[in-house]
Amino acid sequence: MAQLWGGRFTKETDELVYRFNASISFDKKFYRQDMEGSIAHVKMLGKQGILTEAETQEIVTALREILKEVEDGTLEISHEYEDIHSFVEATLIDRLGDTGKKLHTGRSRNDQVALDMRLYTRQEVLEIDGLLKEFLQVMLGVMEEHVDTFMPGFTHLQKAQPVTLAHHFGAYFEMFKRDRQRMEDIYRRMNYCPLGSGALAGTTYDLDRYSTAAQMGFDGPTLNSMDGVSDRDYLIELLSALSTIMMHLSRFSEEVIIWNSNEYQFVEIDDAYSTGSSIMPQKKNPDIAELVRGKTGRVYGALMSLLTTMKGIPLAYNKDMQEDKELTFDAMDTVKGCLALFSGMVATMKFHKGRMEASAKNGFTNATDAADYLVNHGVPFRDAHGIIGKLVLHCIEKGVSIDELSLEDLQKISPVFDKDIFDAVSLETCVEKRLTIGAPGQKAMKQVIALHKEYLAQDWKSGISDWEAGLLS
Ligand code: ARG
Numbered sequence: 001m002a003q004l005w006g007g008r009f010t011k012e013t014d015e016l017v018y019r020f021n022a023s024i025s026f027d028k029k030f031y032r033q034d035m036e037g038s039i040a041h042v043k044m045l046g047k048q049g050i051l052t053e054a055e056t057q058e059i060v061t062a063l064r065e066i067l068k069e070v071e072d073g074t075l076e077i078s079h080e081y082e083d084i085h086s087f088v089e090a091t092l093i094d095r096l097g098d099t100g101k102k103l104h105t106g107r108s109r110n111d112q113v114a115l116d117m118r119l120y121t122r123q124e125v126l127e128i129d130g131l132l133k134e135f136l137q138v139m140l141g142v143m144e145e146h147v148d149t150f151m152p153g154f155t156h157l158q159k160a161q162p163v164t165l166a167h168h169f170g171a172y173f174e175m176f177k178r179d180r181q182r183m184e185d186i187y188r189r190m191n192y193c194p195l196g197s198g199a200l201a202g203t204t205y206d207l208d209r210y211s212t213a214a215q216m217g218f219d220g221p222t223l224n225s226m227d228g229v230s231d232r233d234y235l236i237e238l239l240s241a242l243s244t245i246m247m248h249l250s251r252f253s254e255e256v257i258i259w260n261s262n263e264y265q266f267v268e269i270d271d272a273y274s275t276g277s278s279i280m281p282q283k284k285n286p287d288i289a290e291l292v293r294g295k296t297g298r299v300y301g302a303l304m305s306l307l308t309t310m311k312g313i314p315l316a317y318n319k320d321m322q323e324d325k326e327l328t329f330d331a332m333d334t335v336k337g338c339l340a341l342f343s344g345m346v347a348t349m350k351f352h353k354g355r356m357e358a359s360a361k362n363g364f365t366n367a368t369d370a371a372d373y374l375v376n377h378g379v380p381f382r383d384a385h386g387i388i389g390k391l392v393l394h395c396i397e398k399g400v401s402i403d404e405l406s407l408e409d410l411q412k413i414s415p416v417f418d419k420d421i422f423d424a425v426s427l428e429t430c431v432e433k434r435l436t437i438g439a440p441g442q443k444a445m446k447q448v449i450a451l452h453k454e455y456l457a458q459d460w461k462s463g464i465s466d467w468e469a470g471l472l473s
Pocket of ligand 1: 317319322
């Protein structure tokens, strides 16, 4: 057991209590952010004359060395310490003696951990944004290639009206674009530095919180020290946005599984992204899509967990908050893994155009267009709906599609039909005539694709590009 406190205790901590309380097994994940935060803090203490220039230099150099050694594996983060903060401080004191003991001047682990988690999460938000962008690029590639790959559009999983593969993918493009916007939004709201909040009430030292915030690429310091140490809203917002990403991925997974089934065969998942069966030699299973769908539950779980953890906590810091870490780390890792795999799976997937088109042709996906034809020839819509309903019934009985009937047959049902009906209900016309923006018609689709290209060509500015270089060299 190695801990930073103990002066006011007369007994050793119970072994079980120590283990229950310790967080090093998971908070070592942000060892880098912990040391970066310490370097920024010490530099600011030096600038303010709270530490001498020599002390500042000595501590900063030692922290950089410790970080380097941890990264290259020469220094192992020992689990005998309570948390990563204790490990770093103890290692520093080991090396520098009394000077090392000055590191924690004007700081509490409460604002320290609030900072570390924010720094770590901020980086993850940017990474997730990058993965989302890559996925959007993959989807846009499919869209460009398939503006006239016809397929049935469904409602209630029943064939409804014909669309194109580009249009279907376009729906997912919108979802994941909104997911990216949520990342940007969360980033902007969370990008304030809690360091300097102290335990809860700031400190009596003359700290320059604007300086530490600027050193680490924050837009400024948080403006209330009690909130600074106890705000976990940004994690809840992030978990909510991650849950939404998983919900989107899960819906997409479900479609890929259906499309890849023996019955549909709209797509074939690449061998590299499929798995086999230990007993049935013929099987090629869509396990990746199923796992992504399955993992959605654990990300939702993380959101519920943290909301519940936070709901009864009085101001300011309470140890309950330590529970924010494992579940957030797990959710971020899960989403990153799923996004990367899903991009790869979609990028390598084969689309069977013929199967999709054949499926769009049978199933009366042109029934609405047949009704519209009658409307364009003066029949009121409600009557047209009834006439085409009868026509569909007739076709079902005969086992044919609308365009397979002769003109005489059609005219027996309504004399309004003329020979141009066949063109009016062809798959091509049904899709091509849908030209309002957002519809599957080729012209409308191409306009949207051009907008997507413009969108992907620009990046939102995170504004934190060089902050690490400033601290580490
Ligand atoms: N491991 C703690 C956490 O994650 C660090 C803060 C500890 N602060 C304290 N007052 N015990 O929240």
